[in-house]
Amino acid sequence: MNRRLLGTIVAAVSLTVPWVAVWVLTAGLPAVGYDPALFASLSTLATVAVSGVSILGAAFLLAWAAETAEKDVPRAFAIAILAVLAVAPEYAVDALYAWNAGQFAGTQRGIEAGNLAVANMTGANRILIGLGWSGIALFTIFRRKSDEDPAVKDRAGFLRDAVSIDPDISLEIVFLLLATLWAFLVPLNGGIDIFDMLILVGLYVAYIAIVIRGDVEPEDVHTGVPAALQRLPRPARIATIILLFAYSGFVIFVAVEPFAHGLEELGTEAGIPPFFMIQWIAPLASESPELIVVAYLVNKARSTAGFNALISSKLNQWTLLIGTLVVVYSLALGEYGALPFDSKQSAEIWLTAAQSFFAIALLVNFEVTAWEAVTLLVLFVSQVFLEFAVIRELIVLPITTEEMLLVYSAVYMVLGLLLFVSRREEFRLLLERSIGTITSAFGGEERPQQADD
Template identity: 30%
Template structure:
């Protein structure tokens, strides 16, 4: 991966990325009173993952010209997903717990309790994971796989449309900018909210590349290897907008569920649209350079990377199946992530640990006779009638 940026550019790109993250987060908070919160977060996730798409597109294009670089495309995809779940989810919990104590909330180990509508995001992770079992089995990704993954994402958006917007009475809890935009009323309200999304998205678009290049230049000066740059440093930097908005919401304690769903929505985006982009960009690049469209192939090493990532996300689904996220969940997810980060050679052992934890949790649910809330709430969302006049 080429890093032609200047480390000094970080002096302007870093604050620009911060501002863009604030703008789109304010837009999402105001939008949840016009459309469902899940749909607002899906829009937010699209804007926030612009840097991720830019990085993945460059890597996939280079791999199409030189197939020996294909492993970097999988490394970036899996690194981005595992980083968001293994570091992002726990970060939200610990910020939530720490902020709660500072505000005088009772001591102990509180859990983040999800709302019924969040079952759509939790279960929305499942279909792409099931389809990725097929992809892992055949060790290729073609344009057909891309179409199926995008279709799964569209289906997820359709289900989100069934959730109603939040009550306008809750607007008083939103930041002042979000309140201002919503209280304009009529067409001006929609233009203001759309303007927040557009301004933040545009700033993200123009800042993403120089921001990544400047930060990668800093990492390069420190002697970081290319694989570490691609699998961990680049995803960490490209996920910066998500982490900023999630951190802001987690600090407000009551908005911690929204922060967690921001991350989950981005995970769904990664497993579907971001993954679908790889065979399309790779195939077109290969066609441009050789005259032949080719599917994207990956070897046994990348297959193991995908299995590890799939098991981690599957564990995330099971952990949230009862619509709660507690200190043990956050700590264990972080510990398993940090182990694979510090000791990459233990990937198989970590994969086994993820699988065993999934089995233990599922057996525990059966033994205690506890019904999983997320599937039930998801089914209720599918079968309910949309409220009259909902956006």
């Protein structure tokens, strides 16, 4: 392994060391002779910063371990494990609040925890599309000026250039659409319940079954640290994977609670509702490693692999992350129960589903233009900043923030429906391709090949 890659690993580990030191010297191992009060004066901001950075570093280590492990474990097992690991940082925060909601069910604290679990889930999903999909598409297109990328289509006109999407991602798009359509129904039941779990987790299990049987897993391009670790001798490689899994999991476990609760305190001190901090700031820390890795792939002119990774990650979050919250809640409750949330969070879920619907409509023709990416970005950013301005009383709207969310949901839905209608032929071909993939996976005829394969 060259010095540059070794330095990358050391840098990621170093991000986790400060919080591990805080944990060891205080709550972790006070018996070692150090005074736990040594860090008692650590401010809330410092706690959030140090624990948040440690989660960031652990997420990198977790991702590298997962990619490296693909060389040594059965493919079916690797797919299933990678699906869970892809949402691990987000799930850690969400699971914390779902657990608190169950522990303190029926109290104000339990109600707030349930709302925060939904806030973090919707924030993570909207950030992945609003910043991730749009930002990576724009980065891919505009970096073309400095390097060649076969995935970028040059076209005359303002913001007309486009980035191509691999047609082999058809199956993911269809399953993402199915999960999105179901998500519109989630608020109607008054909470996330067992039916949501069965449908959403069931969709992902069905997707995995098709991928395994049909051998249509999107191509994984291993570069950088994972590629270097895969070249290690097998005993050393396995030991490294286990160490990375164990250490990164430990860091996330000890850092996620102070990070989340610290964000709540910061929001309270600044006059910002805790859900706003948990919805937008916490997911930024957990999503950033993936976005950085995708940007790295794009910078290496591998934008197709990078965009495929983002789409697959959205499918993971939109199924596993939502569907399993009711399990955590019920375990903490001591019996089965639906994870409750208020009408504001219902609007948040509808907005998240509407954004997903619009984003899927953009992918129906297997490309995203610069203009479409800008539209996706502007809609996302404007909603977040408008809500923040209302909360801080910088502006006054004639409607409530909940009504504003519904207005944005309507905008996303109208734009999405218009795109689906105008691209109905492309959508039909996408469905045919996916049906062919499913048929092929379960012993039927080979999937039809389209002209753009």
